[in-house]
Structures are given as C-alpha cells and as structure tokens.
Amino acid sequence: MGKGRAPCCDKTQVIRGPWSSAEDLKLVTFIQKHGHENWRALPKQAGLLRCGKSCRLRWINYLRPDVKRGSFSKEEEDTVITLHQTLGNKWSKIASHLPGRTDNEIKNVWNTHLKKKLTLKDEEESPNGDESKESSSISSSSSSSCTIMSSGKRNLEMELDHQKNQGSSTKRPRITENVKDSSPREVSNQCRPTNKPKELSSSSISSNNSNITISSQVDISRPEDDQIGSLLNFSAQYDFHNSSEEVSKPEEITAEIPFESDYDFWNMLDSLSYFQSNEVQLENAEACQSSNYGDAYSTGEEDQNKKWLRYLENELGLDATKDENQESSLNNAAETLVPESFQYEIPLKPAEFQSGTIGNFHLWPSL
C-alpha cells in the first residue's frame, strides 16, 4: 500500500562480503539437519547474520554437495556454447543441462572465457569486418549464429585445446600461504585449472558415475585446498542428487557418501607431513573413508553426525590438537554444530583472519 516492496532483509543487520568458514559451517550444518524450506527464515534459525538470499546463493553456488567444481571440460564448454545459441542468456536453463554446474559458474565462464573465444574466432573467420558477425555469434538466440558456429566450431575446439595446453597449464592455484580469511576465493582454489587436467579425470575412480562426482574434480595438486569441497562430499548424507530439492526433506536420509573417487586424494593427504602430524585429521579422514563403504554407518546416525562434524571441523581447520586454547575453541565450534544451541558468534572482521586464525580458531594449517 504505497510502501513498495519491503527489502528482503535489513542491510544494516547483515554481514556482507565473502563468507567465512565458520559461516559456511553453520549453513551447511543447518541445511544438513533442517533443509532449506524457507530461505528468508533460515539465517535467523541458523544463527547467521546473513541475508536469506545470500545464504541461498552461497549454498547453491558453492556449498551444495553436488556442485561440480574445477575448469570446464571441452565437452562442457561445447555444450554451453551450443545451448547458448539456442537458449541465450538463460543460464539456469543451460545449467540444467550441465549436472553439477551452477548458472553463476556458467555465466562467469561465458563472460570471461567463451565469449571472447567466440569473438576472436569470428574475427578470424570474417576478417572483412562484417559488423553482424559478433552479434551473430554472441547474441543469445540468433538463429543466424548457427552458420558461423558450425564453421567455427572446429577452430573453437582447437583453440580451446590450445588454450588448455597453454593458458591453463601456466595457471597456478592461488596460494593460501598468508590466509586472510577463509573466503571462497581461498577455498575454491581446490579446483582451479591445474597443470594436469587429464590427471584429474583419470584419478577419478567413478568419473562416469552419474552420481556426485565432485571428488573427481579435485585438484590433487593442492589437496589442502579441498577442505570445503571434500567435507561437502562427506556431508552428503542426504541424496543431494536432485539439485535444489535435495535437502527439503531431511528425513529421507540415504546415507550416501560418494567419496570413493578421493582415494588418491587421501593417499596424498597421507603423504603430507602436517596431516601426518595431525592425528585427529587422519583419524577422521580414515573414518571418512570407511564411511564411504558403509562401515561407519553401523554405529548409528548420531555417531555419524559426530564423526562428520569432527571431520568438518578438521576440514575447516578448526584444529584442536595444537593447544588448549584451540581445543576449547574446537569445543566451542562443536557447540555451533548443534543448531539448537547457536552459541557462538560469527562476526569476524577480515583483519582477524590475517594470521590464519579466527579468534581462537585455527583456520588452516601453516605450511
């Protein structure tokens, strides 16, 4: 009534910007337990000082267990290009054809990579400077683009291959040496283009598994960066396969933990000294592995949850083995894992992350 649309949330009462691992932990834990029937109410219920939309985006684009991360394969890129010709900027529709890929990710890939490639190709194909060429290839649903694409596609594929061999090969995952925070940028390093993309797929035991295959995307060259990703594999107690509806009914637990493809990953973890020195982490890693084969689930759901939560803590670097402070911090963190309590506070200024700690929490192991 003359008021206009009410804002989705009070901007002054919510945290904005990159998500901390503590927030991720809260969100994942809450959704795992309660699902996400009401995004607007979720932040308050989960003890998060975030906008519901922000929670939703964070979950869908990053925390959701079936999100496939890492560089796009040539097939995926081709699929995006093809679908974009017919669907235009309907990223969500395009994403629906690429299991595990989010609309945001596809949009980013298109805007930063594919669009330029197509433009370059078109210019090469039509050096006469036909003004229509660019729009025909880039424009969303132009039917005329099919002609150009059909002729340019082979070149595009070659170029994509070339680019993979050159561009991606020189890319390095971003180093978290001096961790400012646990923002997605650091966490997402797990799947940045690596110098051995082929190895990634070959290391996957279940790359053709239509089920969750996030693990196959893990950049094994930086296993320590895969903390969130791997924990989310493990956290997939529900059948997350059905995208956004996956956790709406928490009671439908399938106890499915698609972790098998991480065998090499865990072997690599074993070879890392700092992990070797961390008994808790190894213990939980082993528990995680055994859980994959169903062993751990014989101990009951509560034990599963505890194991998962402890694993979660370690994956997030909430290392309890260092000293008493950190141990008590772990206890505090564990409390936060029980959604009923919602006892600890998130608010953490970015500066607090500079030393790699959040308050008492040890974020990442220093290398």
Added chain:
DNA sequence: AATGCTGACAACCGCCGCCAG
C-alpha cells in the same frame, strides 16, 4: 622488486514470476 594489468569468480543487486491468502 615494484607496479600495473588482466582474468577469474564469488557475491550483490534488482527485477520477475509464482503462489498463497
């Protein structure tokens, strides 16, 4: 070594469509 540029991507913003009341 320092600086600037570029690419990549997470996150935000605002609009739209659906749906319940």
Added chain:
DNA sequence: GCTGGCGGCGGTTGTCAGCAT
C-alpha cells in the same frame, strides 16, 4: 482479481591472484 512474500534469475560489481612490464 489483488496483494504481498518468496524464490529464482540475470546483470553487474568487487576483489584478488597471477602475469607482464
């Protein structure tokens, strides 16, 4: 049929790592 709330979508921005100079 109207209204408001909510989820979803697409466009845009901000930030930072890596690279080039």
